[in-house]
Amino acid sequence: PTPATSARTPVNLAVIGGDGIGPEVVAEGLKVLDAITGPGTFATTRYDLGAARWQRTGEVLPDSVLGELAQADAILLGAVGAAPGATDVPSGLLERGLLLKLRFAFDHYVNLRPSRLYPGVPTPLAGDVLDRGEIDFLVVREGTEGLYCGNGGTVRTGTPHEIATEVSVNTAFGVERVVRDAFERATRRRNKITLLHKHNVLVNAGGLWRRLFESVAAEYPGVTTDYLHIDAAMIFLVTDPQRFDVIVTDNLFGDIVTDLAAAVTGGIGLAASGNINPDRTFPSMFEPVHGSAPDIAGQGIADPTATILSVGLLLEHLGFAEEAARVEKAAVADIAARRGQPRRSTSAVGDAIAAAV
Amino acid sequence: PTPATSARTPVNLAVIGGDGIGPEVVAEGLKVLDAITGPGTFATTRYDLGAARWQRTGEVLPDSVLGELAQADAILLGAVGAAPGATDVPSGLLERGLLLKLRFAFDHYVNLRPSRLYPGVPTPLAGDVLDRGEIDFLVVREGTEGLYCGNGGTVRTGTPHEIATEVSVNTAFGVERVVRDAFERATRRRNKITLLHKHNVLVNAGGLWRRLFESVAAEYPGVTTDYLHIDAAMIFLVTDPQRFDVIVTDNLFGDIVTDLAAAVTGGIGLAASGNINPDRTFPSMFEPVHGSAPDIAGQGIADPTATILSVGLLLEHLGFAEEAARVEKAAVADIAARRGQPRRSTSAVGDAIAAAV
Ligand SMILES: CC(C)[C@H](C(=O)O)[C@@H](O)C(=O)O
Ligand SMILES: CC(C)[C@H](C(=O)O)[C@@H](O)C(=O)O
Numbered sequence: 001p002t003p004a005t006s007a008r009t010p011v012n013l014a015v016i017g018g019d020g021i022g023p024e025v026v027a028e029g030l031k032v033l034d035a036i037t038g039p040g041t042f043a044t045t046r047y048d049l050g051a052a053r054w055q056r057t058g059e060v061l062p063d064s065v066l067g068e069l070a071q072a073d074a075i076l077l078g079a080v081g082a083a084p085g086a087t088d089v090p091s092g093l094l095e096r097g098l099l100l101k102l103r104f105a106f107d108h109y110v111n112l113r114p115s116r117l118y119p120g121v122p123t124p125l126a127g128d129v130l131d132r133g134e135i136d137f138l139v140v141r142e143g144t145e146g147l148y149c150g151n152g153g154t155v156r157t158g159t160p161h162e163i164a165t166e167v168s169v170n171t172a173f174g175v176e177r178v179v180r181d182a183f184e185r186a187t188r189r190r191n192k193i194t195l196l197h198k199h200n201v202l203v204n205a206g207g208l209w210r211r212l213f214e215s216v217a218a219e220y221p222g223v224t225t226d227y228l229h230i231d232a233a234m235i236f237l238v239t240d241p242q243r244f245d246v247i248v249t250d251n252l253f254g255d256i257v258t259d260l261a262a263a264v265t266g267g268i269g270l271a272a273s274g275n276i277n278p279d280r281t282f283p284s285m286f287e288p289v290h291g292s293a294p295d296i297a298g299q300g301i302a303d304p305t306a307t308i309l310s311v312g313l314l315l316e317h318l319g320f321a322e323e324a325a326r327v328e329k330a331a332v333a334d335i336a337a338r339r340g341q342p343r344r345s346t347s348a349v350g351d352a353i354a355a356a357v
Numbered sequence: 358p359t360p361a362t363s364a365r366t367p368v369n370l371a372v373i374g375g376d377g378i379g380p381e382v383v384a385e386g387l388k389v390l391d392a393i394t395g396p397g398t399f400a401t402t403r404y405d406l407g408a409a410r411w412q413r414t415g416e417v418l419p420d421s422v423l424g425e426l427a428q429a430d431a432i433l434l435g436a437v438g439a440a441p442g443a444t445d446v447p448s449g450l451l452e453r454g455l456l457l458k459l460r461f462a463f464d465h466y467v468n469l470r471p472s473r474l475y476p477g478v479p480t481p482l483a484g485d486v487l488d489r490g491e492i493d494f495l496v497v498r499e500g501t502e503g504l505y506c507g508n509g510g511t512v513r514t515g516t517p518h519e520i521a522t523e524v525s526v527n528t529a530f531g532v533e534r535v536v537r538d539a540f541e542r543a544t545r546r547r548n549k550i551t552l553l554h555k556h557n558v559l560v561n562a563g564g565l566w567r568r569l570f571e572s573v574a575a576e577y578p579g580v581t582t583d584y585l586h587i588d589a590a591m592i593f594l595v596t597d598p599q600r601f602d603v604i605v606t607d608n609l610f611g612d613i614v615t616d617l618a619a620a621v622t623g624g625i626g627l628a629a630s631g632n633i634n635p636d637r638t639f640p641s642m643f644e645p646v647h648g649s650a651p652d653i654a655g656q657g658i659a660d661p662t663a664t665i666l667s668v669g670l671l672l673e674h675l676g677f678a679e680e681a682a683r684v685e686k687a688a689v690a691d692i693a694a695r696r697g698q699p700r701r702s703t704s705a706v707g708d709a710i711a712a713a714v
Contacts, residue, residue, distance in 0.1 A: 091556050091557050091560060091563065091564065091567070092556065092557045092558065092560040092563075095557040095558055096557075096558065096560065100558070123483065124482055124483050124486045124595045124596045125481055125482065125483055125595075126480065126481050126482055126483050126484070127483070129481045147525070147558070147559060148558060150560075152525075152559070152560075152561040152562070153561055154561050154564070154565065156529075158568075159529065160529050160530065160533075161528075161529060161530070162528065162529040162565055163526065163527070163528050163529075164527045164528075164561040164562045164564065164565040165524055165525060165526055165527070165561060165562070166524070166525040166527075166559045166561055166562045167522055167523070167524050167525075168504070168509075168522060168523040168524075168525070169520065169522055170520070170521045170522070170523075171518075171519065171520050171521075172513075172516065172517050172518060172519040172520075173517065173518070176517075198609070198612075199448050199449065200448050200449045200452040200453075201449065201452055201453065201457070201504070201505060201609075201612075202504060202509070202523045203448060203449040203453065203507075203509075204509040204510055204511050204521040204522060204523055205509070205521045205522070205523045206448065206449075207448065207511070207521065208511065208519055208521040210448070211515075230612075230613055231612050231613050231615075231616035232616065234591075234613060234614075234616045234617035234620060235616055235617070235619070235620040235624070235625065237617075238481045238482075238595060238617070238620050238621065239481045239620060239624075252555070252558075255555075255558075255587075255588050256587055256588050256591060256613060257591075258588075259588035259589065259591045259592055260591035260592070260594075260595070260617070262592070263591060263592040263595050263596060264595065267592075267596075268592065
């Protein structure tokens with residue numbers, strides 16, 4: 001294969017293990033990456049970021065680190081987040097200051113979240129829902145706009161007359177590019193795309209999304225389009241998830257819908273994601289959807305599958321399509337073999353998938 | 358019983374049948390209301406509002422009608438909404454101009470949505486989720502603030518440089534009163550309350566909600582409190598819905614969560630709701646969560662159960678507690694007897710429940 005980045009080997013991979021189970025699952029992701037690409041293809045640089053670093057140094061994301069990360073070809077991130085009891089970490093510090101800062105700084109406007117119910121995976125859905133057919137859809141979540149911008153504030157803070165606002169910002173530029181990306185992906189799948197929004201209430205943002213969705217759709221006559229209000233989508237995700245192929249939606253709706261999608265396809269332990277900059281002006285970042293799970297950290301029992309599948313997305317993004325397919329195939333085979341077996345350790349799962357790729 | 362409004366009989370009930378199946382299900386709701394309260398207790402006045410009226414007259418909610426509705430003791434609403442193909446009805450016209458206008462004008466700050474999986478009701482959840490216990494929770498959705506305010510707009514509309522904004526407005530006044538109402542309701546249930554928000558990203562609104570939730574909680578030491586991010590709540594709603602007793606959340610999150618809650622408890626065909634003004638400065642409004650379902654309108658096959666259960670909420674709000682309990686009991690018994698039986702007509706269901714109350 002001639003990957004997009006093959007001209008530049010080694011590929012520079014920035015690795016942020018993070019907190020809790022983050023470093024444990026990332027170790028397995030790298031194990032699989034090494035196994036499939038061989039030594040020397042990727043050069044990894046570790047970055048110590050997350051709650052622990054902040055607690056130690058008071059730094060969340062120093063500018064110098066941001067500058068170094070910007071030079072990488074891609075980023076692999078485990079998870080960041082302090083233990084629930086750690087009251088010293090202010091709400092939003094790591095989310096706004098690290099995760100979202102990276103997504104915004106590196107213009108990750110496509111937040112890619114595949115949802116597939118792999119064979120053998122337990123799901124909370126009843127048999128008659130599952131009997132409708134395979135569940136296999138892709139959520140393209142906008143990653144740089146909407147309510148995630150951080151535009152908002154409080155006045156008369158802490159008084160009985162406090163007002164807190166949050167502003168959802170949606171631009172034609174930002175909406176059109178992610179919608180177009182989603183349509184492109186639909187043509188490589190089953191040619192169906194569903195827009196989720198709430199245009200009957202959020203008439204301004206919803207109107208913009210809908211108009212641009214329709215104008216881009218006109219360029220893709222082979223793609224069937226559908227629209228659902230976000231609330232109605234909740235119902236279909238549990239009663240008829242088979243109706244979805246590509247879903248495109250805004251940042252907050254995408255956050256909500258992808259956790260439900262993960263739940264119906266076996267849980268966030270299996271959910272991979274890519275924060276993608278399709279224009280390659282900055283590195284894309286790949287991470288499991290789950291968090292740092294401090295309650296099970298350090299025990300070697302976390303499931304590294306979501307991270308390994310995220311490595312698959314990373315390989316695909318970098319142009320290693322064949323390797324990406326092999327990672328997914330090996331992970332899927334491993335998942336299928338789990339049913340009824342005793343739970344393996346984090347590293348045993350990584351070993352097995354690394355051996356199988 | 359000495360209902361709160363018993364001093365004033367007849368109770369003035371404003372009835373808005375609306376569009377599609379709205380008038381059909383409302384007829385059955387009124388049938389049950391008559392059966393339980395006897396003639397003369399309620400005096401109903403019909404209001405012709407909805408898509409059909411707009412299409413005929415160009416009016417959505419004339420001020421004179423709003424003024425008359427304000428004089429009612431309560432409002433029963435079926436559903437409004439044109440057929441999906443009706444391109445002449447602008448997006449949001451009936452939602453913003455009628456439904457939300459009533460909720461805001463009459464200060465319906467408690468949007469009450471009980472979610473109970475009644476015996477015999479099919480659900481999309483798997484047996485092992487159901488085996489965890491009974492599903493019975495109450496969502497208290499804020500109804501007068503958040504992104505529903507309608508604060509927002511567009512600039513450079515229709516150009517490649519359009520910006521569309523939506524502003525979520527949250528006040529200490531508005532948040533505290535709904536949180537307090539939810540705590541009160543928790544004390545009349547299983548003394549557990551869960552706040553849903555996304556305070557790690559929406560730090561301003563989320564901070565306000567969280568602080569007020571905690572300060573009200575201090576007044577209710579007997580109520581166990583919990584917090585979940587809205588995305589994580591999605592997962593628990595399908596894997597462990599039994600963990601919820603009372604949920605309190607903002608307007609948009611509440612909209613999303615209640616459709617999922619309805620789906621897991623048998624569908625929106627059974628989901629009742631009350632738009633409540635607890636201070637009784639204006640009439641409260643009761644409506645099924647489902648829409649006007651134009652595809653099945655006029656065929657006499659719509660399920661009126663959600664409307665009948667909404668009549669139960671109406672009775673309870675007006676102080677007819679015993680009658681409210683009898684309506685719910687009769688509806689639940691009817692639902693339980695449905696399994697395996699042929700589907701009955703709309704009026705047959707209404708007749709059966711009316712006969713049983
Ligand atoms: C941790 C949080 C900032 C993040 C988000 O809201 O995007 C997470 O929920 C996710 O989905 O990646
Ligand atoms: C029709 C719409 C305005 C409404 C809402 O968003 O509140 C509906 O979805 C509901 O839940 O009652």
